[in-house]
Amino acid sequence: MTRGPAAPDRPADVVLAGATKRVGATTVLAGVSLEVAHGEVVALVGPSGSGKSTILRLLNGLEAADGGRVEVLGVEAPRSDVPATARERHWLPLRRRIGFVFQAFPLYPHRTALGNLTLAPTTVLGRSEEEARARGLALLDRVGLMARADAWPRELSGGQRQRVAIARALAMDPEILLFDEPTSALDPETIGEVLEVMRDLVAEHARTILVVTHEVRFAREAADRVAFLDGGTVVEAGPARQVLDAPAHPRTRAFLQRLL
Numbered sequence: 001m002t003r004g005p006a007a008p009d010r011p012a013d014v015v016l017a018g019a020t021k022r023v024g025a026t027t028v029l030a031g032v033s034l035e036v037a038h039g040e041v042v043a044l045v046g047p048s049g050s051g052k053s054t055i056l057r058l059l060n061g062l063e064a065a066d067g068g069r070v071e072v073l074g075v076e077a078p079r080s081d082v083p084a085t086a087r088e089r090h091w092l093p094l095r096r097r098i099g100f101v102f103q104a105f106p107l108y109p110h111r112t113a114l115g116n117l118t119l120a121p122t123t124v125l126g127r128s129e130e131e132a133r134a135r136g137l138a139l140l141d142r143v144g145l146m147a148r149a150d151a152w153p154r155e156l157s158g159g160q161r162q163r164v165a166i167a168r169a170l171a172m173d174p175e176i177l178l179f180d181e182p183t184s185a186l187d188p189e190t191i192g193e194v195l196e197v198m199r200d201l202v203a204e205h206a207r208t209i210l211v212v213t214h215e216v217r218f219a220r221e222a223a224d225r226v227a228f229l230d231g232g233t234v235v236e237a238g239p240a241r242q243v244l245d246a247p248a249h250p251r252t253r254a255f256l257q258r259l260l
């Protein structure tokens with residue numbers, strides 16, 4: 001199913017326009033253009049080294065573009081020539097509106113599953129412990145882990161830990177959720193449970209989601225659009241089924257064939 005943006009009148013939550021990034025002599029991003037509307041779900045697909053993670057990192061200020069334009073939640077991001085302290089000032093208030101789930105983001109090891117969910121809401125958002133716990137429990141329930149609220153991270157499987165990490169991101173009520181290969185580090189038997197949680201999330205269209213994934217079937221079913229990246233640029237982008245089932249570009253075709 002492909003749906004349009006949830007809020008067509010609202011400006012795009014994410015705008016990349018000719019964004020470039022070099023690290024030393026390496027061109028990491030060679031001019032990336034992509035817009036993601038509020039409530040839209042976009043999968044970033046492409047070979048290793050094509051710049052997918054760097055794009056996500058531009059969107060929460062872990063990296064700054066050297067050229068081109070990056071806009072997140074209606075505000076233009078400072079480029080790399082802006083001093084780091086000024087960039088941090090820009091990103092600090094924005095970051096709490098942007099959730100990030102990494103490939104293998106460690107939970108806080110000395111806090112329980114529920115404790116992982118209450119930390120940021122109490123310290124950053126100033127919610128009461130009671131409120132944060134109630135909401136944390138509801139989120140654990142949502143990812144099927146209510147019964148493990150008091151478990152320590154080491155007592156959880158990889159898939160369970162990643163579900164807690166997703167719930168932890170949701171606890172901040174982010175407007176944008178960024179996922180960087182959320183199932184790549186998992187055992188095959190736990191990938192499904194994480195994808196199921198993500199399917200449930202994207203079906204809501206309540207927030208803007210960018211997900212880097214090699215799970216083509218998931219991307220086809222869950223994403224509104226797919227952007228295929230290669231060599232630091234968007235080679236083709238369009239409705240998920242169009243890009244994945246009938247790719248226009250030979251590089252997309254070659255990549256997808258290798259995955260099958």
Ligand SMILES: Nc1ncnc2c1ncn2[C@@H]1O[C@H](COP(=O)(O)OP(=O)(O)O)[C@@H](O)[C@H]1O
Pocket residue numbers: 023026027028046047048049050051052053054055
């Ligand atoms: N800080 C860095 N230092 C050196 N090379 C980097 C750095 N960040 C990214 N790169 C290089 O940029 C390219 C794209 O990286 P990345 O965005 O991680 O790609 P992907 O997520 O698609 O695998 C890779 O070739 C990587 O080695």
Ligand SMILES: [Mg+2]
Pocket residue numbers: 052053054180
């Ligand atoms: Mg990556």
